[in-house]
């Protein structure tokens with residue numbers, strides 16, 4: 001595995017904006033991860049950032065002055081029967097979410113197709129505990145192997161360890177890398193698998209009509225928790241943004257609120273990451289002024305000065 005220097009990141013994120021990585025590596029084995037972490041240790045004060053598909057991040061126009069690790073571990077394998085009706089399946093942290101769904105369906109295993117069409121890798125999905133309607137990734141995760149960024153030790157951990165919540169997992173403390181994860185999926189026959197495949201296609205079709213599918217990070221802000229909303233009735237941030245009438249209207253430079261969804265910012269083709277941040281700050285201000293509550297970003301901000309946004 002080579003450690004590369006000054007690698008542009010704009011072609012590695014969904015927003016297609018941002019500067020370069022000072023150092024860049026794509027490890028696919030535990031040994032390669034350790035080599036990459038040792039390299040960062042030797043450089044002193046070299047921060048390490050884990051990159052998946054870049055579907056939920058915004059990279060600063062100044063780039064990332066450290067080591068970006070993009071997981072290349074894309075192995076999927078059936079491990080064993082969990083019980084009479086379920087099977088355990090392992091997926092590498094760099095596996096695409098849709099690739100994992102396809103692998104599962106090819107093996108008559110269902111459940112994960114509820115996440116069809118969500119862009120990202122298993123690493124990014126565990127990080128944020130991906131969700132779609134009532135389904136959360138944590139309902140399927142059994143265990144995982146994680147690598148400690150400081151000590152380089154590899155631990156096998158179980159679902160409780162992740163302390164999953166809405167948009168949250170223990171990976172947010174920035175100390176751990178998800179190497180791979182084991183999921184429990186339902187073993188079914190050919191007819192039920194065919195129904196699940198149909199459902200997967202239908203979910204993707206539905207999503208394509210509802211959300212922008214390029215140059216965006218999906219939802220920019222998180223929904224509120226019930227104790228954050230004061231006297232307002234709704235926890236969904238899109239409800240407030242929609243009422244402000246900014247959909248397809250509010251823009252900064254080349255960044256615009258999508259005409260399809262009020263909580264999604266799109267790069268119309270010429271946006272910089274600064275345009276996107278400045279638009280997000282405007283949206284935050286409008287919600288604060290009108291409703292007295294402040295939305296927090298779900299999108300991970302990478303390489304920005306701390307405090308760039310509340």
Ligand SMILES: Cc1cc2nc3c(=O)[nH]c(=O)nc-3n(C[C@H](O)[C@H](O)[C@H](O)COP(=O)(O)OP(=O)(O)OC[C@H]3O[C@@H](n4cnc5c(N)ncnc54)[C@H](O)[C@@H]3O)c2cc1C
Pocket residue numbers: 014049050051052053054055056057071093094118119120121122123124125126127128129130131132171176177178179211212213214216217218219300
């Ligand atoms: C069009 C669109 C629609 C979307 N719809 C949904 C949706 O319906 N539901 C939903 O939940 N999300 C949705 N998202 C958000 C996004 O798809 C998810 O957050 C996804 O999990 C991001 O995965 P990624 O691999 O691209 O992660 P990245 O964006 O690359 O990274 C996100 C975070 O995960 C961390 N990370 C990545 N890999 C690892 C690893 N191996 N170990 C430790 N940390 C890691 C990164 O450091 C970063 O902090 C959508 C995004 C887009 C663009």
